[in-house]
Amino acid sequence: MNHDLAAYNCFRRVRVESEARSADTEASAVAAQLLEKPVTLHRDIRSVLELQKSVVSVDAAVSLAEKALQKFPDSRYLKSCLSMSLKWQVEQLGETASQELIERTAHLLSEVISLYPDSCFKTEIDRANVLGKSNHSLSQADRIYQDCSDESWGLCPNSSSTTATPTS
Structure with a gap:
């Protein structure tokens, strides 16, 4: 999965208010998938952190970054x-x-x-x-x-x- 593209698509859907709740769930799913794939983690994490910050919360972005750093200290x-x-x-x-x-x-x-x-x-x-x-x-x-x-x-x-x- 291209997490960078998934983050972009989720950003795009957030602009439509009715899809904002599903975008929150999708953003969390993209973050969870990213942590499971070390090869794409370094490539896509910045985009997914921006997504977490915009769609879910800054706290979610911090949590994701902390989990990623725990995996690769x-x-x-x-x-x-x-x-x-x-x-x-x-x-x-x-x-x-x-x-x-x-x-x-x-x-x-x-x-x-x-x-x-x-x-x-x-x-x-x-x-x-x-x-x-x-x-x-x-x-x-x-x-x-x-x-x-x-x-x-x-x-x-x-x-x-x-x-x-x-x-x-």
Whole structure:
């Protein structure tokens, strides 16, 4: 089964209000099938996470990403997918996001930065945005934003306020 195509078709049907309930069920089925097929998991998970977020809930997307990462704990791509899903959750909750969720998301984003050092600018900004949701982390978020504006961003910032390690 092409999970990417199934996700697209489900998105399309959600636009028709009468089919929204069946789309919710179908989205859950696509997610369950995806977890059973490791070959297509890495190829299709991002589309299915977007589907889960739009049709079911952000919590469902986080749950799917967590289950996928449990199956393949060394997958840097799945860590990136989980960090994206957690970021959605923090954004959805806004100021009511728990400190624990903010810290977990920021930590995972830091890990993703170290796993993808050549493409960390957007992830650094995401990390600063997440940290900015907490009064406890505002100064850290400000430092990251400052580092981002100070650097020429051909590389990640070489700063003690981030956990990314710049490449040579």
